[in-house]
Every structure is written in C-alpha cells, then in structure tokens.
Amino acid sequence: MADTDTAIQPKRTGLTRTQKRRISRGAQYAVLVAAVIAFVVSADWGRLQNQFAQPAIAKQLFPELITVALKNTVLYTLSGFVVGLALGMVIALMRLSSVGPYRWLAGIYIEIFRGLPALLIFIFVGVGVPLAFPDVQYPGGTYGKVAIALGLVSAAYMAETIRAGIQAVPKGQMEAARSLGFSPARAMVSIVLPQAFRIILPPLTNELVLLFKDSSLVLFLGVTLEQRELSKFGNDLASQTANSTPILVAGLCYLLITIPLSLVVRRMEAKSLREIR
Numbered sequence: 321m322a323d324t325d326t327a328i329q330p331k332r333t334g335l336t337r338t339q340k341r342r343i344s345r346g347a348q349y350a351v352l353v354a355a356v357i358a359f360v361v362s363a364d365w366g367r368l369q370n371q372f373a374q375p376a377i378a379k380q381l382f383p384e385l386i387t388v389a390l391k392n393t394v395l396y397t398l399s400g401f402v403v404g405l406a407l408g409m410v411i412a413l414m415r416l417s418s419v420g421p422y423r424w425l426a427g428i429y430i431e432i433f434r435g436l437p438a439l440l441i442f443i444f445v446g447v448g449v450p451l452a453f454p455d456v457q458y459p460g461g462t463y464g465k466v467a468i469a470l471g472l473v474s475a476a477y478m479a480e481t482i483r484a485g486i487q488a489v490p491k492g493q494m495e496a497a498r499s500l501g502f503s504p505a506r507a508m509v510s511i512v513l514p515q516a517f518r519i520i521l522p523p524l525t526n527e528l529v530l531l532f533k534d535s536s537l538v539l540f541l542g543v544t545l546e547q548r549e550l551s552k553f554g555n556d557l558a559s560q561t562a563n564s565t566p567i568l569v570a571g572l573c574y575l576l577i578t579i580p581l582s583l584v585v586r587r588m589e590a591k592s593l594r595e596i597r
Contacts, residue, residue: 372565399470404473536551
C-alpha cells in the first residue's frame with residue numbers, strides 16, 4: 321500500500337531555488353540594460369556636448385587650471401588635514417580623559433561641529449571671527465583662514481576616529497608599557513598611538529577624500545584670482561565663456577585625485593581585514 325501511495329504522488333515540476341535566483345538576476349540585468357539604452361537614446365547628446373564639452377574652451381583653462389586651481393586645492397586640503405588631525409588628536413585625548421570637564425568640552429565640540437553644515441563654519445571663520453576680533457589676523461592670510469576652516473570641519477570627525485582607534489588597542493599594551501616604567505603620556509605616544517593609527521589609517525584617508533571635496537567651499541571666503549581653487553576657477557570661467565565646459569573640466573580634476581585615493585582606501589581596508597583573519 322505504501323509503495324502504491326508513493327507511486328501515485330505527482331512529480332514536482334517547479335523551479336529549484338538556484339534556477340529562480342538565476343531568472344531573477346537575469347531579469348534585473350535586462351531591466352538595467354533597458355534603462356541604459358533608454359537613457360542613451362533619449363538624451364540630446366548634441367546639446368550636452370555644446371554646453372559641457374567644447375574642446376576650444378577647455379584649452380583656454382590651461383595651464384592656470386593646474387598651476388593655480390589644482391595647486392591651491394591640494395594646498396588647502398593638505399593644510400586643513402594637518403590642522404584637523406592635530407586638533408582631532410587633542411580632542412580625542414580629551415574625550416578619553418579621566419577629567420570630567422575635558423570630556424564635556426570635547427563632547428560639546430564634536431556635537432556642534434559635526435552637526436553644523438560646513439558652509440556655516442566657513443562663514444563663521446571668514447566673517448564672524450573678523451567682526452568679533454577686528455585686530456586678529458590669520459597666520460598665512462587666506463591660506464591660514466582656509467586651513468583653520470577645513471581643520472575645524474574635519475577635527476570633529478577625526479577625533480571620533482582617533483578615539484575609536486585608541487580604544488581598539490588592547491588594554492594590555494598600556495599595562496605592559498607601564499610595567500616597564502613608562503609614564504602614561506609616554507606609553508600613549510610610544511606604544512598606543514602608533515598601533516591606533518595603523519588601525520585608523522583607512523578612515524583617515526577617507527576623511528582626506530571628503531576634505532578635498534569640502535575645499536570647494538573656499539569660494540565663500542572671497543579669494544583672489546591667484547588663490548582660487550578648482551570650483552571657483554571653473555565657476556568664474558563658466559561665467560566668462562557662458563558655457564559649462566570649465567565646470568566639467570574642474571570636476572574631472574577632482575576625480576583625478578579622489579578616485580586614486582578611494583582605491584588606496586579600499587586596498588588598505590582589504591589588507592586590514594586579511595590581517596584580522
């Protein structure tokens with residue numbers, strides 16, 4: 321009787337889970353290809369080229385695009401990164417301090433400068449501080465002003481990254497250093513911080529990428545022709561030529577820097593994962 325029941329059971333004709341997954345993936349690819357084709361066919365490439373890709377206008381940007389705009393963008397970014405890293409280190413150590421007021425001040429700073437738009441910080445540095453303190457002069461002029469503005473923007477994020485890196489170092493490292501006669505400060509500088517920076521190097525490099533893009537806010541500080549960065553340079557030339565090609569070329573210059581840096585970040589993150597495993 322059992323053999324008869326087994327024999328009369330209908331055979332399963334449905335698709336397997338693997339087959340369903342393949343069909344679903346194929347459908348997604350088909351939709352993506354259809355969307356790309358529709359975009360390519362419907363776009364007016366002639367008008368786009370006329371407005372954004374004029375070789376004659378692009379040639380007019382050189383060599384100032386490299387010798388002025390790109391150079392200033394790199395200088396602004398690196399100076400802001402140095403200021404932000406130094407300030408972020410101090411704030412991170414204050415955040416980990418056993419002294420309550422230090423922790424509170426660091427926490428307030430992080431919450432305020434992480435919550436405010438970067439544009440407001442630039443306006444505060446460029447307009448608010450000179451109004452409040454007329455006799456105060458920024459060291460380095462505009463370059464110092466930009467470095468401070470970018471440093472204030474990035475320090476809050478770097479502080480939290482550095483704090484997380486320090487806390488990721490095993491406590492036994494500090495205890496071992498103290499047992500060898502190291503003072504707390506020397507143990508932190510010589511033992512803990514080098515290990516912490518090895519851990520946080522990928523996110524710090526990613527912060528450099530973000531800072532490179534934030535340097536475009538320099539245009540709100542009223543820079544001179546020789547102090548223009550990529551965005552200001554592209555915007556000025558676009559107004560002069562009544563064409564958007566300078567803006568597109570300036571954007572490509574950003575990609576020339578950010579894409580390699582992003583690749584470096586991914587490689588470092590992959591290396592860190594391999595070391596952990």
